[in-house]
Amino acid sequence: xxxxxxxxxxxxxxxxxxxxxxxxxxxxxxxxxxxxxxxxxxxxxxxxxxxxxxxxxxxxxxxxxxxxxxxxxxxxxxxxxxxxxxxxxxxxxxxxxxxxxxxxxxxxxxxxxxxxxxxxxxxxxxxxxxxxxxxxxxxxxxxxxxxxxxxxxxxxxxxxxxxxxxxxxxxxxxxxxxxxxxxxxxxxxxxxxxxxxxxxxxxxxxxxxxxxxxxxxxxxxxxxxxxxxxxxxxxxxxxxxxxxxxxxxxxxxxxxxxxxxxxxxxxxxxxxxxxxxxxxxxxxxxxxxxxxxxxxxxxxxxxxxxxxxxxxxxxxxxxxxxxxxxxxxxxxxxxxxxxxxxxxxxxxxxxxxxxxxxxxxxxxxxxxxxxxxxxxxxxxxxx
Numbered sequence: 001x002x003x004x005x006x007x008x009x010x011x012x013x014x015x016x017x018x019x020x021x022x023x024x025x026x027x028x029x030x031x032x033x034x035x036x037x038x039x040x041x042x043x044x045x046x047x048x049x050x051x052x053x054x055x056x057x058x059x060x061x062x063x064x065x066x067x068x069x070x071x072x073x074x075x076x077x078x079x080x081x082x083x084x085x086x087x088x089x090x091x092x093x094x095x096x097x098x099x100x101x102x103x104x105x106x107x108x109x110x111x112x113x114x115x116x117x118x119x120x121x122x123x124x125x126x127x128x129x130x131x132x133x134x135x136x137x138x139x140x141x142x143x144x145x146x147x148x149x150x151x152x153x154x155x156x157x158x159x160x161x162x163x164x165x166x167x168x169x170x171x172x173x174x175x176x177x178x179x180x181x182x183x184x185x186x187x188x189x190x191x192x193x194x195x196x197x198x199x200x201x202x203x204x205x206x207x208x209x210x211x212x213x214x215x216x217x218x219x220x221x222x223x224x225x226x227x228x229x230x231x232x233x234x235x236x237x238x239x240x241x242x243x244x245x246x247x248x249x250x251x252x253x254x255x256x257x258x259x260x261x262x263x264x265x266x267x268x269x270x271x272x273x274x275x276x277x278x279x280x281x282x283x284x285x286x287x288x289x290x291x292x293x294x295x296x297x298x299x300x301x302x303x304x305x306x307x308x309x310x311x312x313x314x315x316x317x318x319x320x321x322x323x324x325x326x327x328x329x330x331x332x333x334x335x336x337x338x339x340x341x342x343x344x345x346x347x348x349x350x351x352x353x354x355x356x357x358x359x360x361x362x363x364x365x366x367x368x369x370x371x372x373x374x375x376x377x378x379x380x381x382x383x
Contacts, residue, residue: 029086030084031055033081034051035051037074037383041341044338045065047314048064048070048073048077049348050110052113058120062111062112063283064283090117115320119368126370127324137360140163142162142166144335152191158337162356167200167203168203169195170206173211188205205231209236210236219231220246232254234256243272254276255276257269260280273300277302297327303329308334309333313369316354322361348374348377352372
């Protein structure tokens, strides 16, 4: 049996090795940033993929929206690179503090890229650096899109073929009048019933902030017996009274927060007890801030479902959050039947993007975000 002195020596040696590893990691500095605004077609929304270059020869990648102006988004990233050059590539929180002059979206993408680089330096998935994983797989939800019910039905069938079992569908608003009456409510319920019969067992109704507080409250009341997973972003005209009217007058769960970039606003929702599912966007907040929002939500017994309608880099980032927070419920991703969009995602990640199997994403296990990026493909699909 080893003596107390030998045990102490072993502990000191382990501490020294850990300190040496930390020192080596801290010597990795940012050498520059690159950015590409990409889109699959002229009609699709542009996404911004950024690369953080480091002195270790390791590159981390992040993603956010490139709208409304792709060229301006790229220019903003290059300006951010000037502020980060020479800084510790492992200290993502300190780096974010140096980017107070840039948009939240660029800060969020830089946070993702720095954590990707940090994981590659440590040869571990990002979620292992954050606190370890809380699950072995993450439930997946396909966000369907379309101007009519027939398009939604086609996408539903295609998404089920690809393994999805939960779906977000947009509310279909009549174009003939800004005021929606009884027919709008009954048509919405009937559409959801038909989607459920077609195989959409679990549904989220995405209002996208396009309905008024009164309309959202009316829809929520009508849908109580339908048992939606939740109703998302019922109105964009947010006031305390509107939030309380929608949330407190019905048992239909409500999801909110996908446009917020401040933890104080997330906390306002939680304190008022008007949100059942918190919806932070990794593309707007980064991984670090989304995890802080999830910790706030956990204190209020509230579920978290990160909002993501972008590309595979953002999906990989969202899955690091899903893996590492205990109150995660489901991960939404945009679903497209467009062949060019699919080819773009496949080419950018060299086929390494996470796949859906029987309703669940398999968690990435490779270092960093767990995906490979082909910068040639990023240039090919430049916006």
